[in-house]
Amino acid sequence: MIVARLALQSLRNRWATVLLTILAISVSVMLLLGVEKVRSGARDSFAGTVSGADLVIGARSGAMQLLLYSVFRIGNASNNVTWRSYEDIVSRPEVAWAIPLSLGDSHRGFRVIGTTPDYFEHLRYRGGQALKFAAGAPFDDLFDVVLGSDVASRLGYAIGDKIIIAHGAGSLGPRHDDLPFRVSGILARTGTPVDKSLHVSLKAIEAIHVDWRSGSRIPGQVTPADRLRQMSLPPRAITAAIIGLKSRLQVIGFQRVVNEYRAEPLSAVLPGVALQEMWGLVGTAETALLGVSAMVVVTSMLGLSAMILSTLNERRREIAILRSLGARPGTVAGLLVGEATLLTVAGIVIGSASLYAVLVVARPLIDRRFGIDIGVQPPSTTDALLLLAIFIGGMAAGFLPAYRAYRMSLANGMMVRT
Amino acid sequence: MNAEAATDAVRLHGVEYKWRARDAFGLSIGEFEVSRGERLLLLGASGSGKSTLLSLLTGLVSSQSGTLEILGTRLDKLSGGARDQFRAEHFGIIFQMFNLLPYGAVIDNVMLPLSFAPERRARAMAAGGTENEARRLLSALGLPADIGRQTAATLSVGQQQRVATARALIGSPEIVVADEPTSALDDGRQQDFLDLLFGQIDATKATLIMVSHDRRLAQHFTRVIELNDILATSKSGAPA
Numbered sequence: 001m002i003v004a005r006l007a008l009q010s011l012r013n014r015w016a017t018v019l020l021t022i023l024a025i026s027v028s029v030m031l032l033l034g035v036e037k038v039r040s041g042a043r044d045s046f047a048g049t050v051s052g053a054d055l056v057i058g059a060r061s062g063a064m065q066l067l068l069y070s071v072f073r074i075g076n077a078s079n080n081v082t083w084r085s086y087e088d089i090v091s092r093p094e095v096a097w098a099i100p101l102s103l104g105d106s107h108r109g110f111r112v113i114g115t116t117p118d119y120f121e122h123l124r125y126r127g128g129q130a131l132k133f134a135a136g137a138p139f140d141d142l143f144d145v146v147l148g149s150d151v152a153s154r155l156g157y158a159i160g161d162k163i164i165i166a167h168g169a170g171s172l173g174p175r176h177d178d179l180p181f182r183v184s185g186i187l188a189r190t191g192t193p194v195d196k197s198l199h200v201s202l203k204a205i206e207a208i209h210v211d212w213r214s215g216s217r218i219p220g221q222v223t224p225a226d227r228l229r230q231m232s233l234p235p236r237a238i239t240a241a242i243i244g245l246k247s248r249l250q251v252i253g254f255q256r257v258v259n260e261y262r263a264e265p266l267s268a269v270l271p272g273v274a275l276q277e278m279w280g281l282v283g284t285a286e287t288a289l290l291g292v293s294a295m296v297v298v299t300s301m302l303g304l305s306a307m308i309l310s311t312l313n314e315r316r317r318e319i320a321i322l323r324s325l326g327a328r329p330g331t332v333a334g335l336l337v338g339e340a341t342l343l344t345v346a347g348i349v350i351g352s353a354s355l356y357a358v359l360v361v362a363r364p365l366i367d368r369r370f371g372i373d374i375g376v377q378p379p380s381t382t383d384a385l386l387l388l389a390i391f392i393g394g395m396a397a398g399f400l401p402a403y404r405a406y407r408m409s410l411a412n413g414m415m416v417r418t
Numbered sequence: 419m420n421a422e423a424a425t426d427a428v429r430l431h432g433v434e435y436k437w438r439a440r441d442a443f444g445l446s447i448g449e450f451e452v453s454r455g456e457r458l459l460l461l462g463a464s465g466s467g468k469s470t471l472l473s474l475l476t477g478l479v480s481s482q483s484g485t486l487e488i489l490g491t492r493l494d495k496l497s498g499g500a501r502d503q504f505r506a507e508h509f510g511i512i513f514q515m516f517n518l519l520p521y522g523a524v525i526d527n528v529m530l531p532l533s534f535a536p537e538r539r540a541r542a543m544a545a546g547g548t549e550n551e552a553r554r555l556l557s558a559l560g561l562p563a564d565i566g567r568q569t570a571a572t573l574s575v576g577q578q579q580r581v582a583t584a585r586a587l588i589g590s591p592e593i594v595v596a597d598e599p600t601s602a603l604d605d606g607r608q609q610d611f612l613d614l615l616f617g618q619i620d621a622t623k624a625t626l627i628m629v630s631h632d633r634r635l636a637q638h639f640t641r642v643i644e645l646n647d648i649l650a651t652s653k654s655g656a657p658a
Binding site for chain 2: 001002003005006009010012013317318320321322323324325326327328329330331
C-alpha cells in the first residue's frame with residue numbers, strides 16, 4: 001500500500017514527463033481507434049448504399065459500371081433499357097417490386113433521376129432503413145420534384161421553390177428553362193447518393209424532352225406545360241432498374257434470365273457482391289491507413305519505454321533506496337512495469353474518451369461533409385483488440401526499463417549515489 | 419538465554435570482497451564478531467572500507483569468499499532475493515545520506531521498510547499499529563507531532579536524519595547499522611542525536627554497529643574497534 005502510494009507520489013513528482021507520455025499515448029490511441037472507426041464507418045456507409053435490393057439491371061456492361069451509374073450516380077450508362085423489356089422483366093412472377101431509374105439530366109451539378117413513387121417506398125439503405133421525407137410528399141404533379149437532403153441544404157431550397165433542370169450531367173448544359181419544377185418534397189438524410197439526387201417522375205423526363213431531338217431543342221417548338229400534362233407520354237426507355245424478388249433463392253436464376261434476355265443485351269448484378277468487389281479496390285488504401293496508425297502506436301510505445309528508461313537514471317537513487325530497504329529486484333521491476341501499464345491505461349482511457357467526445361461533436365459534420373456515418377457505439381471487437389494490443393504493448397514497453405533496473409545491482413551499496 | 423540469543427549478531431570469517439572481479443585490491447577481513455546487544459563503534463579513515471564492510475554485513479553487496487553469519491544465518495548462502503528479505507527483516511540502516519524518498523510523506527518514509535518485512539510489521543502492529551508506532555518514534559526522536567504529513571524534501575538536514583533513524587528503528591529490527599550518521603551535524607546536535615538514538619536502542623535491546631571517523635564518539639559505545647585491526651589477518655576477539 002505504502003509502496004504503491006510512494007510510486008504514485010513518484011509519478012506526481014515527475015508530472016510533466018508523465019503527462020506528456022500519457023498525452024502521446026492517448027493521441028496515438030485516438031488516432032488508431034479513429035482510423036478504425038472511420039474505416040469501418042466508411043465501409044458500412046459504402047455497403048449500406050443500397051440494401052434490400054436483390055438485383056440491379058441495366059444495359060449490358062460490367063458489374064461495377066452498372067453499379068456506379070445506377071447506385072452511386074457516377075458516370076453514364078453506355079446504353080438504355082427499353083421500357084418494353086423492363087415491363088416484360090418486372091412482370092415476371094418472381095418480382096416483388098421494381099424501381100426504374102432514368103438518368104441523364106441534372107440540376108446545378110446534382111443528378112436528376114426519373115423514377116416512380118416505388119422509389120420512395122422500396123429503396124432501402126443501411127440495414128434496411130426506408131427513405132423518409134423531411135418535408136413535403138412524393139411527386140404528384142408532372143412538374144413536381146423531390147430533393148435529396150444535400151441538394152436542398154446546399155442549394156437552400158424549400159418546399160414550393162421553382163427549379164430549372166438542365167439537359168445532360170454538367171451544370172452548363174442547355175436548360176429546360178421553359179419548364180420549371182416545383183419542389184414537392186425533401187428527403188431526410190441518408191448518407192447515400194440519394195442525398196445528392198433530384199427525383200421526378202418518369203413522365204416528367206419524357207415531358208421535358210418532348211421539344212427535343214438528339215440532345216438539342218427543336219427550334220420554334222414549345223409545348224406549354226398544361227398541354228404536356230394532358231399528353232400520355234409513356235416512357236420509351238430507362239437507364240437501370242433496382243429489383244426486389246419475392247425470394248432470395250430466386251436471385252441467381254433470375255439473374256440468368258436477365259443476362260440471357262433475348263430482345264436486348266442486358267446485365268443483372270447482385271449489388272452486395274459488386275459493392276464488395278468495389279470495396280476491394282479501396283481496401284489497399286484502407287490497410288495502408290491502418291498500418292500508418294499502427295506505426296504511430298508503436299512510436300508512442302517506444303516513447304513510453306524511452307521515457308521510463310531516461311527517468312531511470314534520475315531514479316537510480318529512488319530505486320537504490322527501495323532496494324536497500326529490502327525491496328527485491330522483482331518488486332522494483334514490477335513497479336516499473338506497473339508504471340508503464342498505468343500510463344498506458346491512462347492513455348487508453350483518455351484517448352478513447354477524447355475520441356468519443358470528438359466523434360459526438362464531429363459526427364454530424366463528417367456525415368454532412370463526406371456522407372460517412374461514424375457510429376458512436378461502444379468499442380467493437382476490433383477496437384477492443386486494438387486497445388488490448390496497445391495495453392500489452394505498453395506493458396511490454398515497461399519491461400526493458402524494468403530489466404535494466406533489475407540488473408542495476410546494489411553496487412552502489414551504502415553510498416547511494418545521487 | 420534462548421537458542422536464538424545464543425548466536426552472535428555478526429560473525430565474519432575470512433571474508434574477501436573486491437569491488438570489481440579484476441581488482442587487485444579489495445577488502446579482506448579475517449575475523450569480525452559482534453555479540454547481541456553490543457554498541458560497537460567502528461573507526462576508520464575515509465576510504466578505508468567502512469561503508470563497504472557495512473554493505474557486506476547487510477547483504478547489500480556479496481562477498482567473493484568467506485563465511486558471513488548474521489543472527490545465526492549464513493548470509494553468503496542466501497540468494498539475492500532472500501538476502502534482501504533478510505536485510506529488510508533484521509537490519510535497520512541509517513545511511514550517511516539518509517536516503518529518504520524526497521517526494522514521499524515523512525510518515526510513509528518511516529513505514530516503508532515494513533512493506534518488505536512481515537515480522538517487523540507484526541511487531542509494529544503489536545506495539546499499537548504501524549502508523550502510531552511511526553508517530554511515536556518521530557516524536558521520541560524530538561520531531562514535531564505534525565511532521566508526518568510533510569514531504570521529506572521540505573525537512574532540514576537534522577530533521578531528515580531523525581526521520582531516517584525512525585525508519586531504521588520501526589518494527590524493532592535486531593541490528594541497527596549507522597553509517598556516519600552524525601557527520602552532517604555540529605557537536606551539540608551530535609550529542610542530542612546520540613542520546614535519542616541510544617534511548618531507542620536500549621528500549622528494543624538492538625545491536626548497534628556504527629561506523630565513523632570521529633574518535634570522540636568512542637565514549638558512548640560498549641566497544642570500539644579500528645577497521646585496520648580487523649582487516650586482512652588481524653583479529654578481533656571478544657569485547658574488551
